[in-house]
Amino acid sequence: MAEMTTDIETGTAARAEDLHREYGRGTATVRALRGVSVAFEPGTLTAVMGPSGSGKTTLLHCLAGMDRPTRGSVWWGGTEVSRLPERRLAELRRSRVGFVFQAFNLMPAMTVAQNVELPGRLAGRRPDRGRVTDALARVGLTGRERHRPGQLSGGQQQRVAIARALVSRPQVIFADEPTGALDRTTSHEILALLRAGVEQDGRTCVMVTHDPVATGYADRVLLLADGRVVDELDRPTAAQVGERLSRLGASA
Ligand SMILES: Nc1ncnc2c1ncn2[C@@H]1O[C@H](COP(=O)(O)OP(=O)(O)OP(=O)(O)O)[C@@H](O)[C@H]1O
Ligand SMILES: [Mg+2]
Numbered sequence: 001m002a003e004m005t006t007d008i009e010t011g012t013a014a015r016a017e018d019l020h021r022e023y024g025r026g027t028a029t030v031r032a033l034r035g036v037s038v039a040f041e042p043g044t045l046t047a048v049m050g051p052s053g054s055g056k057t058t059l060l061h062c063l064a065g066m067d068r069p070t071r072g073s074v075w076w077g078g079t080e081v082s083r084l085p086e087r088r089l090a091e092l093r094r095s096r097v098g099f100v101f102q103a104f105n106l107m108p109a110m111t112v113a114q115n116v117e118l119p120g121r122l123a124g125r126r127p128d129r130g131r132v133t134d135a136l137a138r139v140g141l142t143g144r145e146r147h148r149p150g151q152l153s154g155g156q157q158q159r160v161a162i163a164r165a166l167v168s169r170p171q172v173i174f175a176d177e178p179t180g181a182l183d184r185t186t187s188h189e190i191l192a193l194l195r196a197g198v199e200q201d202g203r204t205c206v207m208v209t210h211d212p213v214a215t216g217y218a219d220r221v222l223l224l225a226d227g228r229v230v231d232e233l234d235r236p237t238a239a240q241v242g243e244r245l246s247r248l249g250a251s252a
Contacts, residue, residue, distance in 0.1 A: 013204035015039035019072035032058040034227035043202040050224035056208040064174040098165025100175035106149040113145040135163040155186035175207040212238040
């Protein structure tokens with residue numbers, strides 16, 4: 001069971017209030033987020049969709065404490081993370097959130113087990129073999145501990161990345177197009193894994209995706225356009241999502 005720290009007042013695992021993120025200055029300014037307010041309930045999976053450049057990755061990075069909003073606030077449970085000093089933020093991030101990338105971001109020279117242990121090592125903790133074994137078992141990679149990422153398929157590499165995100169037993173997992181580099185069958189396996197964490201452990205998952213089929217695993221779909229949330233759909237069908245996306249001019 002993941003350690004649950006929810007905001008007592010709002011009951012949310014994570015939330016953002018009036019987030020703005022601008023890049024650059026003057027006439028070159030890009031307004032990637034323009035006033036996003038959103039809350040994530042514990043034990044839910046939210047898919048974030050929208051056209052390329054609509055601000056999905058920027059939103060995820062701000063929510064995960066990997067980027068600082070220009071204005072507005074981010075909360076994990078009752079803690080306002082957007083105000084924390086860098087060191088404290090890094091510490092809290094390692095224990096409270098996990099991040100999964102489209103390109104897996106594994107260390108090629110390290111074994112599977114070493115990759116999974118890495119966040120703990122960076123946090124100055126001694127590797128906990130039990131936790132590593134447990135995380136790898138959850139993603140179906142028991143017995144692959146000593147292999148290197150290059151000896152695994154794309155889907156297996158993404159499983160290692162999910163095990164790495166799970167090993168600290170975070171409350172929230174953020175995933176940016178986790179199935180973007182995978183075929184359809186493997187994508188379903190990865191989505192089912194993320195869903196299982198939500199069902200079995202009450203974890204919260206926020207996932208950016210371009211695939212309307214991925215929304216079958218989501219409780220809710222947020223649609224972004226031009227740095228704003230323009231729609232929110234509860235348990236929509238893939239057809240409904242596809243239709244809304246095509247109206248937003250997405251290529252999905
Ligand atoms: N570091 C940066 N410096 C300048 N502009 C940036 C930076 N990061 C993002 N942007 C701009 O902010 C806007 C939103 O980018 P973001 O990566 O969040 O979009 P996205 O919705 O994730 O797109 P995609 O679906 O293509 O991944 C884009 O116009 C992008 O060019
Ligand atoms: Mg992106």
